[in-house]
Amino acid sequence: MTDTDRAAAIADIRAFNRFYTQVIGVLEEGLLASEYSLTEVRVMYELAHRDEVTAADLARDLALDPGYVSRLLARFARRRLIARVASPHDGRSRLIRLSKAGRAVYEQLDRRSSAKIGELIAALDGAGLARLTGAMQTIRATLAPEQRPRDYILRGHCPGDMGWIAHRHGVIYSQEYGWDERFEALVARIAADFVDNFKPHRERCWIAERDGEFLGCVFLVEKDASTAQLRLLLVEPHARGLGLGKRLVDECIQFARVCGYRSIMLWTNSVLHAARHIYERAGFVLEREEKHHSYGAELTGQYWTMTLQPVVPARSTHA
Known part of the structure; x- marks a missing residue:
């Protein structure tokens, strides 16, 4: 690939990023008409789908600064969205889970997210939907081949x-x-x-x-x-x-x-x-x-x- 080709590819990807972030609404002050940011909702998703997770796990797996994760979790704690319990495997570690109130908040955001995507693809026919999802799968497989399942x-x-x-x-x-x-x-x-x-x-x-x-x-x-x-x-x-x-x-x-x-x-x-x-x-x-x-x-x-x-x-x- 020449320097010109690489520069053109970078420009195309940046243009797509600007388009897509606007389409899915992440530029709004609160994601999905809520008071929570994209990162906060992403952390809620992890807590809703994992039984045992620590602050260090979240920072590592989401590639976030540990201090930022600590401040984000402190905010959740003040709003009583999370609970911390001792790890049965290591008494020095504290596992983080969504509280009943936190799960209710997450589920409401999850429904809004599904509804928003549903509106976004409502005009697509079967072929258009297959083309869209296929392109997304191609992007994932190209940029993160280690995440691509290989068993068939x-x-x-x-x-x-x-x-x-x-x-x-x-x-x-x-x-x-x-x-x-x-x-x-x-x-x-x-x-x-x-x-x-x-x-x-x-x-x-x-x-x-x-x-x-x-x-x-x-x-x-x-x-x-x-x-x-x-x-x-x-x-x-x-x-x-x-x-x-x-x-x-x-x-x-x-x-x-x-x-x-x-x-x-x-x-x-x-x-x-x-x-x-x-x-x-x-x-x-x-x-x-x-x-x-x-x-x-x-x-x-x-x-x-x-x-x-x-x-x-x-x-x-x-x-």
Whole structure:
């Protein structure tokens, strides 16, 4: 990144910060039409959701000055919003909890916050809401990758998956590349053909999910007796960076070898840089390109192939 690019990025982020802080009302004298500041409400949130916390814990976890936290808690104590009790693990430590009055104040602020956000997103349709939350998840994953959950499972397809796969392809490719609904229609046809002609011993669909949430997918289908075709690789924006795309492609390659395919082919477009990088690192080779106009865009289609080494059965050690 050049100094010019970095300066432009800083300016964009600062502009977004000014916009967002105004939208959510943190510039007001009291947050959510209350007498409490943003920091005070944030501390109340921590106290409402943690059973055992000390002033030192709050200062450390919220990156606040310990003296400032002490003064803030003293104010809460004067208003009888908190109670302090001895720690059962260390008699020298004092645990801080919301009092009954403090919890009532917090719950009222929590309801106001939810109502305010509800008003903010009221005009958004499903696609707009998904775009908004996806962008927020991307920001979190980019700026704080250590907070990004990394556990997910891979499973086979089940009823309801094909419609969701078509939907998410349509939404994501529209948002990121401007492709129109004809791409979603293509995905729906591919998924329908897969279900109608499914060969369990030669074909497979993998769904990646975490706590029931769809994270991505890929298909491997029979092109001909010796060739498999990799199709519909997709990773949700907020799940990128987990190595999920590589994992899905590796599953396809391993399964193709076990099935006895001699090669795998795939068709993609040159604008899909992240996917192309995964294919290249996995060992696929670009065979040819062709210009085409599809989904409302001028594109360059690419054909990639991989030659597979056959699986050699383990040799028996018995005579």
